[in-house]
Amino acid sequence: xxxxxxxxxxxxxxxxxxxxxxxxxxxxxxxxxxxxxxxxxxxxxxxxxxxxxxxxxxxxxxxxxxxxxxxxxxxxxxxxxxxxxxxxxxxxxxxxxxxxxxxxxxxxxxxxxxxxxxxxxxxxxxxxxxxxxxxxxxxxxxxxxxxxxxxxxxxxxxxxxxxxxxxxxxxxxxxxxxxxxxxxxxxxxxxxxx
Numbered sequence: 115x116x117x118x119x120x121x122x123x124x125x126x127x128x129x130x131x132x133x134x135x136x137x138x139x140x141x142x143x144x145x146x147x148x149x150x151x152x153x154x155x156x157x158x159x160x161x162x163x164x165x166x167x168x169x170x171x172x173x174x175x176x177x178x179x180x181x182x183x184x185x186x187x188x189x190x191x192x193x194x195x196x197x198x199x200x201x202x203x204x205x206x207x208x209x210x211x212x213x214x215x216x217x218x219x220x221x222x223x224x225x226x227x228x229x230x231x232x233x234x235x236x237x238x239x240x241x242x243x244x245x246x247x248x249x250x251x252x253x254x255x256x257x258x259x260x261x262x263x264x265x266x267x268x269x270x271x272x273x274x275x276x277x278x279x280x281x282x283x284x285x286x287x288x289x290x291x292x293x294x295x296x297x298x299x300x301x302x303x304x305x306x307x308x
Contacts, residue, residue, distance in 0.1 A: 118148045120193035122209060123157040124182060124200045132225040135294075136199050139223070143197075152187040154180060154204040174275045176208035185212055195219045195289070202228060202272065207279035210287050219289035224298060229285055230274065253277075 121143075123136050139289050143149050173180075184205075188196075198220055200207055213220045222229075253273035256262070262269035279285060292301035 116146065116148050117195075118150070118192055118193040119143055119195055119197050120184075120187060121149055121151045121197045122199065122201070122205065123151065123153055124202060124205045125153060126200070127156045127160070132200065135225065138211050139197070150187065150191045150193070152184050154183075156204060158204055167257060170203070171271060174206060174272060175210075175278055177204060177206045180205045181208055184209060185216070188218065190215060193218065195221055198222045198288075199225060200228070200238055202275075207275065207284050210279070210284040211282065214284075214287040220287065221290045221292060222288045222303065223292045223294070225294055229279075 121136070121140050123133075125133055131197050140151060155241075159165065164170070165173065184196075196209075196213055196218055198209060201207055210220060252272070253276075256273060257266055257270045260266045260269055262272050291302065293302055
């Protein structure tokens with residue numbers, strides 16, 4: 115019997131390279147594994163059917179609806195592991211806490227630096243090099259420049275959610291981290307992530 119992978123991803127408002135990579139990864143994995151995707155979309159929080167803004171703000175920390183959907187998919191599919199990609203903003207980093215409760219290992223693919231910066235530009239220094247050792251979880255520049263959706267308040271709120279995920283130990287429950295490039299791998303080696 116082939117192993118099973120539950121792939122979890124929060125799609126962005128606009129199609130981009132990360133989303134195309136997620137689809138390719140699922141396609142390649144399906145040669146050896148049974149793969150089921152549990153997908154969310156950022157546009158779920160836009161328009162008339164979107165949750166109220168106060169609820170979205172709370173759910174950035176822990177979205178109970180997203181967690182329930184993922185747990186239901188897990189119970190139905192019975193995967194051997196979760197392959198997690200982007201979790202912001204709809205899913206929330208609480209997905210890692212849910213995995214720990216269920217005893218399922220998580221492989222987290224790092225398409226960007228979100229566990230340490232809301233946008234990659236928040237880590238750029240000097241000539242554009244990424245330096246996690248100096249700017250690790252230092253969100254002041256991102257907040258000052260309104261890096262998330264051109265809003266200082268939204269940026270600060272999302273940065274607080276990332277910081278809370280660290281404080282709650284949610285990132286420490288990840289079994290394996292996968293960097294998408296040697297440069298990214300080297301940057302993460304400078305952090306406390308093994």
